[in-house]
Amino acid sequence: MAQEKAMLIDIKRCIGCMSCETACKQLHGFGTDPEPTLSDTAFTVVESRGDKFVRKVCMHCEDPACASACPVGALDKLALGPVVYNADKCIGCRYCMLACPYQVPRYQWTKLAPFVKKCDMCVDRVKAGKPTACAEACPVQATVFGNRSELINEAWNRIRGDSSYVPHIYGVDELGGGCVLFVSDVPFEKLGFKPAPSGNQPMPTLTQSALGDSPKVVIMGGTILSALYWVTQRRREVALAEAEEKAVINKIRGERS
Amino acid sequence: MLARIKSEITLWRVIVGIIFVTGIYATYIRFFEGFRASTNLSDQMPWGLWVGLGTLCGVGLSAAGFGISAAVYLLGMERYRPILRSAILISFLGYLTVCVGYLYEIGLPWRFWHPIVMWNHRSVLFDVCICIMTYTTVLTFEFAPAVIEKLPWKRLRETVLHYHHKILIGVVLAGVLLSSMHQSYLGGLYLIARGKVHPLWYSQYMHAMFYLSAIPAGLALTVMAIYLCMRSLNVRIDPSILSDCGRMVQMLLIVYAFFKALDLVANQAFGYAFQRTTEAGYFWLEVLLFLAIPITLLSFESVRNNLERLYWSCAIVVAGFMVNRLNVSINALQTAMGTHYVPKWSEFASTILVIAAAVMAFRYAVIYLDILPKAPAKPTYRWMSNGGLPAQA
Numbered sequence: 001m002a003q004e005k006a007m008l009i010d011i012k013r014c015i016g017c018m019s020c021e022t023a024c025k026q027l028h029g030f031g032t033d034p035e036p037t038l039s040d041t042a043f044t045v046v047e048s049r050g051d052k053f054v055r056k057v058c059m060h061c062e063d064p065a066c067a068s069a070c071p072v073g074a075l076d077k078l079a080l081g082p083v084v085y086n087a088d089k090c091i092g093c094r095y096c097m098l099a100c101p102y103q104v105p106r107y108q109w110t111k112l113a114p115f116v117k118k119c120d121m122c123v124d125r126v127k128a129g130k131p132t133a134c135a136e137a138c139p140v141q142a143t144v145f146g147n148r149s150e151l152i153n154e155a156w157n158r159i160r161g162d163s164s165y166v167p168h169i170y171g172v173d174e175l176g177g178g179c180v181l182f183v184s185d186v187p188f189e190k191l192g193f194k195p196a197p198s199g200n201q202p203m204p205t206l207t208q209s210a211l212g213d214s215p216k217v218v219i220m221g222g223t224i225l226s227a228l229y230w231v232t233q234r235r236r237e238v239a240l241a242e243a244e245e246k247a248v249i250n251k252i253r254g255e256r257s
Numbered sequence: 258m259l260a261r262i263k264s265e266i267t268l269w270r271v272i273v274g275i276i277f278v279t280g281i282y283a284t285y286i287r288f289f290e291g292f293r294a295s296t297n298l299s300d301q302m303p304w305g306l307w308v309g310l311g312t313l314c315g316v317g318l319s320a321a322g323f324g325i326s327a328a329v330y331l332l333g334m335e336r337y338r339p340i341l342r343s344a345i346l347i348s349f350l351g352y353l354t355v356c357v358g359y360l361y362e363i364g365l366p367w368r369f370w371h372p373i374v375m376w377n378h379r380s381v382l383f384d385v386c387i388c389i390m391t392y393t394t395v396l397t398f399e400f401a402p403a404v405i406e407k408l409p410w411k412r413l414r415e416t417v418l419h420y421h422h423k424i425l426i427g428v429v430l431a432g433v434l435l436s437s438m439h440q441s442y443l444g445g446l447y448l449i450a451r452g453k454v455h456p457l458w459y460s461q462y463m464h465a466m467f468y469l470s471a472i473p474a475g476l477a478l479t480v481m482a483i484y485l486c487m488r489s490l491n492v493r494i495d496p497s498i499l500s501d502c503g504r505m506v507q508m509l510l511i512v513y514a515f516f517k518a519l520d521l522v523a524n525q526a527f528g529y530a531f532q533r534t535t536e537a538g539y540f541w542l543e544v545l546l547f548l549a550i551p552i553t554l555l556s557f558e559s560v561r562n563n564l565e566r567l568y569w570s571c572a573i574v575v576a577g578f579m580v581n582r583l584n585v586s587i588n589a590l591q592t593a594m595g596t597h598y599v600p601k602w603s604e605f606a607s608t609i610l611v612i613a614a615a616v617m618a619f620r621y622a623v624i625y626l627d628i629l630p631k632a633p634a635k636p637t638y639r640w641m642s643n644g645g646l647p648a649q650a
C-alpha cells in the first residue's frame with residue numbers, strides 16, 4: 001500500500017506570494033482573483049498575521065470530524081492521506097461545516113443544487129504520483145509535499161538546525177493529527193492557531209461516548225420498561241381476581257343469611 | 258351575500274391567510290431561488306432558524322406523545338388515558354412538521370432518502386434521521402386507530418383494530434426507546450462542536466440535558482393544546498388531569514434545573530453566567546422563562562387549579578424551551594464562529610407556515626375524529642366555577 005502523503009508548510013519561509021492560491025484556483029478552473037477567506041471558489045488562502053503569512057487549508061485530519069459527522073458518509077479519509085468529498089452522496093445537511101474544528105468546508109449558497117466545497121489535496125494528482133498543485137507552485141519550498149513520516153522528520157530537522165523555530169510541529173498530534181503540518185518561528189497561538197478543542201483527542205471521540213451508550217440504554221431501558229409493564233399487568237390481574245373472589249364470598253354470605 | 262362573506266372574515270382567519278400567503282411565497286423562494294435568496298445562512302452559520310426552531314423545537318415539543326403513552330400503556334396510569342390520543346396526535350403532527358422542515362433544510366431535498374440506504378454509524382445526525390423516520394412511522398401506527406375506527410367497513414375495521422391491539426404494546430415500547438434516543442441525540446449533535454458552542458451550554462452531557470428538558474416542554478404544550486380545545490371546540494376533560502400535568506411539568510423542570518446546575522458546576526462554567534456578554538443575557542432569559550418563573554408559578558395550587566393560569570404558565574414553559582433550543586443552535590455559536598446571524602423573514606415565514614398547517618390539522622382532527630371527549634350537547638361551564646374543580650354531579 002502506498003504511504004500516507006502530507007504537506008509541510010513552513011511559516012518562516014513563506015513570502016506571501018500567493019502562488020499556491022493561484023495554482024489551486026487555476027487547477028480547479030476558478031477565477032484567479034485572490035479572496036480574503038476560504039470560499040467555495042478558494043480552497044486555500046494566504047492570510048497575513050503581522051509580518052507573517054499563514055496558509056489556511058483543509059488539515060486532512062487522521063480521524064476527521066467532518067467524516068464522522070456526515071450522515072450519509074459523503075466524506076472519507078483515504079489511506080493515501082486526503083479527506084475527500086463524494087458529491088453523489090451528499091444531501092446538503094451542512095453538518096460537516098458545523099463539525100469541522102477548523103471551519104474549512106464551504107457551501108455553494110447561491111446555487112439551486114448546492115454542494116460542499118473544500119480542498120481535496122489534489123487527490124487525482126496525488127494518486128498519479130504527482131505533488132499537490134500548491135506545493136508544486138511554491139517558489140521557496142514553504143509548502144512541500146511528500147510522505148507524512150518523512151515530512152515529520154524533515155520538520156524536526158528544520159527545527160533542530162535553526163533555533164529560531166518554535167520546537168513544535170502543529171498538526172502532528174493536534175486533534176489526533178492530520179496531513180497538513182506547520183512549522184513556524186512565531187508561536188502558533190500568535191498566528192491565530194486556536195487551541196485544539198479536544199486537545200490531542202480526535203474530535204469524533206467527543207460523540208463516541210454518547211453514541212456508545214445507546215445500545216446499553218436501549219437494552220436497559222427496554223428491560224426496565226418491559227418489567228414495569230409486566231408488574232402493572234400483574235397488579236391489574238390480581239386486583240381483578242381479588243374483586244371476583246370478594247364478590248363470590250359476598251354472594252355466599254348473602255345466601256347464608 | 259356580501260354581509261355573509263364579511264361575517265366569515267375574522268381576525269384569526271386573516272392571520273392564517275397572511276401566514277399561508279407569505280409562507281408559500283417564502284417556500285417558492287427557497288426552492289426556486291436557493292439559500293442565498295431565502296436565508297441569512299452563511300459558511301459561518303450553516304444551521305439557522307430552520308434547525309433551531311423547526312427541528313430542535315419541533316421534536317422537543319412533540320415529546321409528550323412518548324411520555325404519556327409510556328405512562329398509560331406501560332405504567333398503567335389509566336388516569337391519563339383521556340389525553341393520550343391528543344398527546345399522540347400532537348407528536349405525530351410535530352414530527353410531520355419536522356419531516357417537511359427537513360426538505361427545506363437540506364440543500365438537495367430530492368436526496369432526502371439517502372440516509373436510509375447510505376449509512377454512517379459514527380454520525381449522530383444519521384442516528385437522528387433514522388430514529389425520526391422510524392418514530393414517525395410508530396406514531397402513524399399509534400394514531401391510526403383514530404382514523405380506522407371511522408371507516409365505514411365494519412369487518413375491515415374490526416380485523417385491523419384486533420391485530421393493531423395485539424402488537425400495540427411492543428410498538429409503544431419501541432416508540433419510547435426511539436424517542437429517548439433521538440431526543441437526546443439532538444443535543445448530541447452539538448457534542449462535536451466543542452470550542453464553538455459557548456461553555457454555558459456545551460457539556461459532555463448535552464444529550465442528557467436535551468432529553469430532560471424536552472419532556473416537561475412537550476407536556477406543557479399538550480396542556481396548552483387541550484386547554485384551547487376546551488375553550489373553543491367543546492372538549493370536556495376533567496381539569497384535575499391537567500392540573501396534575503402542571504404539577505408533573507413543575508417536577509420535571511426541577512429535575513432538569515438540578516442537573517443543569519450540577520452540569521454547570523462540574524464544567525466550571527457558572528462564572529460565564531456573570532460576565533457581561535450577550536450569551537449570559539440569553540442564558541438568564543432562558544433560566545427565567547424556562548425554569549424560574551414556571552417553577553414558581555406552578556407551585557401555587559391556585560395556578561394549577563385554574564385552567565387559564567395553568568395555560569399561561571405552560572405557555573411560558575414552551576417559550577422558555579424555545580429560547581433554550583435557539584440559544585444552543587444559534588446564540589451559543591455566534592461568538593466562536595465570528596458572525597452575527599439574524600434569520601431572514603422568509604425563514605420565519607416558511608417555518609410558521611408549517612407550524613400553522615399542523616395546528617390547523619390538529620383542529621380539524623379534534624373536530625372530526627374522536628381525539629378528545631366532547632360535551633354531548635350545549636356546553637355548560639358549571640365545572641369552571643369552584644376554581645375549575647369538576648362538578649360533584
